[in-house]
Amino acid sequence: MVAEEAARLPSVMLSFVLRQGELARAGVRLGQLTIQGRPAIATPAFIACTSRGVIPHVTQDVVSKLTRVSLVYTGLEDFIERSPQKAPIFRQDTHHSTSRLRDFIALPSGCTCILGPRRIPALECPNPNTNSSIAISTSVGFQSLALGDYIQSAQQLQADITLGLADVVTTSKISQKRLEKSADRSHAWMRDTLAARAESDTAQSTLFASIPPLEPHQQSFYLSDLSDEYKSEVRGVSFHSPEMAATLPQALQDLPRICLTAPASPHDIVQAVALGNDLITVPFVTETSENGIAFTFSLDPATELSNKPVGFDLWDPSNASDLSPLVEDCQCYACTKHHRAYLHHLLSAKEMLAWTLLQIHNFHMIEVFFVQMREAMAEGTFEAKSKAFTRAYDAEVPKATGQGPRVRGYQMKSVGGGEPRKNRKAYGRLEEQARKLEEAESGVATPEVETLAGDLEKQGLGEMQK
Structure with a gap:
């Protein structure tokens, strides 16, 4: 038609x-x-x-x-x-x-x-x-x-x-x-x-x-x-x-x-x-983005290496100073405007923008993957390229090593009363910390800085740097 x-x-x-x-x-x-x-x-x-x-x-x-x-x-x-x-x-x-x-x-x-x-x-x-x-x-x-x-x-x-x-x-x-x-x-x-x-x-x-x-x-x-x-x-x-x-x-x-x-x-x-x-x-695209994984695969891999990962973990400290894009020559917004170090920082700071940029990149990679498959079909090379892809890449997406966004209720089955919380407590009660700060400022008490910092860290309000 x-x-x-x-x-x-x-x-x-x-x-x-x-x-x-x-x-x-x-x-x-x-x-x-x-x-x-x-x-x-x-x-x-x-x-x-x-x-x-x-x-x-x-x-x-x-x-x-x-x-x-x-x-x-x-x-x-x-x-x-x-x-x-x-x-x-x-x-x-x-x-x-x-x-x-x-x-x-x-x-x-x-x-x-x-x-x-x-x-x-x-x-x-x-x-x-x-x-x-x-x-x-x-x-x-x-x-x-x-x-x-x-x-x-x-x-x-x-x-x-x-x-x-x-x-x-x-x-x-x-x-x-x-x-x-x-x-x-x-x-x-x-x-x-x-x-x-x-x-x-x-x-x-x-x-x-x-x-x-x-x-x-x-x-x-x-x-x-x-x-x-x-x-x-x-x-x-x-x-x-x-x-x-x-x-x-x-x-x-x-x-x-x-x-x-x-x-x-x-x-x-x-x-x-x-x-x-x-x-x-x-649906695994969203799960991968939430785990802090950026896709790097292609139907037509540039090298003949085997067991290559289909993505890499942006939580890894090696990305902290890496100014290269997520994937070389990738034309998505995340790769053309930002680098690995920036996304690593966003993840470490629990900034929502991290998962937005990862979604943009990972969906772009999926789209390119489907384009490559359609082109291979038209050329009659789909079977050969799919076998080469299977040999070149790991069959599993890398596992998460960092904490993703808050789990939504429909993402895991409820097993009944008394089950543990799905999300870690983000913030604790602030009254006790506010009282200690007031005492420190008024001179009534002078708590050790390290002790106070440790309390704040336990409440989820920051991380103590040593």
Whole structure:
């Protein structure tokens, strides 16, 4: 489909064009995704994961000006409070667009917005899914999200792409009966979603069918109906396992694929792309930035060395006087405006700007990585370069050695009463220190400077230099 035809697409339509021939048969897919009103997206591409609608540590204007992020994923559970339909997002007026979600999170017009029921990665919930709802983790605790509420919310929020509800099992041990139930529920929920959309007289966002991580024979009826009855009404599919891309029926092969997983490193991204996934969530980018790690990898490494780290630790004291950029010749804002010593200082001082600059750099490196993969696909060298990349770099991102920003509630599971605090106490009571200072100034007492400094250090108010 040419650009002029894509520009005339109705607002609810999506165009996905794949390059055919040997490239498509090899498993990897090179294509272009076009949604009316948004810039065309070359695929494979990455999806940035958000927290309450924003990428952590970067404001929306920074995303627009200093990054090339073109796809963002938002989880409905991020916005739900006591009642799904009474949260502030549902009272948002649509001034600048037809999407209440986009206006609420002030998403740049150049970003395509994807709405799903849960954030990525999702926190495991203690309560199970039911025949008509899934378990979610909200800012006010664990709740259940009914299918009807999700459908209604999606119609009100009007994201560019809405993912259907799927019964995803998160436990490690799953019985055969539970697997069958997961397939039946996901099938029924897709049927009911399409029926509700047909009865509604409001505009509908583009719908992607969600496929649970099951074997094809375990959900054969669901896949059959997607191929035969529902294909004209769904414009793409989403998985919770990258391996699912290789098991799709032939009739669904031409649909765009979203991979809703949490890859641990760039190696996992290469594997997901090799399996034929088009759009891949990359939550590990934010985790890496928060750990003070700067990415340095490339699909086409300049040297033949093996076991190279994919990034380096800015907490390391060796960076304290290093005036070189994070990566030589990198064109991101952090590398062209600042140096390693400055970011090391920001981390040591617990300045929020440290994580902002690291996010800008790391997302730039991911974008360049995807560009390199697409170029390799077009040249027919993807397989060779991906093998060379695997040999050249460590499969794991370096571990954190310093203290990152405060942990957010949805980042780790709560185990019940009496558990330790997730964040170290930043500040203690100041009254005792204020009294000692007053006594020292009045001459009533003259506490030793080292003792007073030690007390201040214990309270988290500074570090004593010796």
